[in-house]
Amino acid sequence: MSDRYQPKPEHKFSFGLWTVGSVGRDPFGEPVRERLSPVDLVYLLAEVGAWGVNFHDNDLVPIDATPAERDRIVADFKKALRDTGLVVPMATTNLFSDPVFKDGAFTSNDPRVRAYALQKTMRAIDLGVELGAKIYVFWGGREGVETDAAKNPVEALKRMREALNFLCEYVIDQGYDLKFALEAKPNEPRGDIYLATTGHMLAFIETLDHPEMVGVNPEVAHEHMAGLNFLHAIAQAWEAGKLFHIDLNDQAFGRYDQDFRFGSWNLKSAFFLVKFLEDVGYEGPRHFDAHAYRTEDYEGVKEFARGCMRTYLILKEKAEQWNSDPEIRALLEEINADDGSTDMFKGRYTPEKAAALKMASFDRVALGKRGLAYERLDQLTIEILLGVR
Ligand code: GCO
Ligand code: MN
Ligand code: MN
DSSP states (O other), X not given: OOGGGOOOGGGOEEXXXXXXXXXXXXXXXXXXXXXXXHHXXXXXXXXXXXXXXXXXXXXXXXXXXXXXXXXXHHHHHHHHHHHHOOBOOEEEOOOSSSGGGTTOSTTOSOHHHHHXXXXXXXXXXXXXXXXXXXXXXXXXXXXXXXXXXXXXXXXXXXXXXXXXXXXXXXXXXXXXXXXXXXXXXXXXXXXXESSOSHHHHHHXXXXXXXXXXXXXXXXXXXXXXXXXXXXXXXXHHHHTTOBOOOEEOBOOTTSSOOOBOTTSSOHHHHHHHHHHHHHHTOOSOEEEOOOOXXXXXXXXXXXXXXXXXXXXXXXXXXXXXXXXXHHHHHHHHHHTOOOSTTGGGOSSOOHHHHHHHHHOOOOHHHHXXXXXXXXXXXXXXXXXXXXXX
């Protein structure tokens, strides 16, 4: 194996405890792997070369742990972090597993459940910050419905806003250095989940009391489940200054929530995604929110984790190759050529520009006849990906 694709801390590759710790349970079958402790998982991640480990509160501390148990678990986990050098870049709350959240957490119709969800989240924020997290993810897996008879969707949005505003104030009040990243998903486990896409989240964030503290955590699989172009989602988030975190995995369109190894399904989408993150200089964690196939033992889980990072680094190299390929560069130059003939119409509106533009003449037929060479450009991309160029 070439050293070029060895993960290093500067690549900021992270995994959730729930990803490599997945025991392979699905709606049709029982676990296929024994459960490893959080400490074992930290060592496993260190062995494969990861930089960071993320967790839901209850991945680390069971929901019914006593304060003494909590303190012991946290102490053991901190020791494993010290021994391995792994960091905790992100933390989050499990607001979906326990039956209390069967109808949502922040959007539940029951005000006692909403209050409990806030309490649980404040405690989980304290835990995340104690372990060094700088990003706090909100994934509202149960914030939705099977039937719209059950909840008023406008009321649901108001409840979500109230909860996030409350929690932003909590973070400010504690003096924590912590940002929030909202993660959209269209469905699963609920029939429909509110704020279904990254685009929905971006619009919602602007309605919060502290929009500067809140960004997004887009996930490849979630946008693909909705049939959307993931690159376009993260590009919009990036342009808005809101790409605080990212969940990398893979997913066939139109299927159940697959959480495949990064790059294992749609190589071309994965390529343009890596190219984008590297080209713009995204500096956040590259978090893999994926699972090994249910067929695997823990050797297979390690292969899965290594594969996520290795594929990322290979695609990063391919992106460099794409950017410096002379034929691609020449094509891009031609595609983006500007003869300066429309310079006087560019920029902000003025009445003079509008009047001049209305009088200008364009050779519409010639413009429509121009071939754009995107076929060649795409074939060159494919040949780079296939390794023949
Ligand atoms: C999913 C989600 C989760 C979240 C996680 C962190 O589809 O189950 O992607 O894995 O990312 O809860 O918030
Ligand atoms: Mn997911
Ligand atoms: Mn996710």
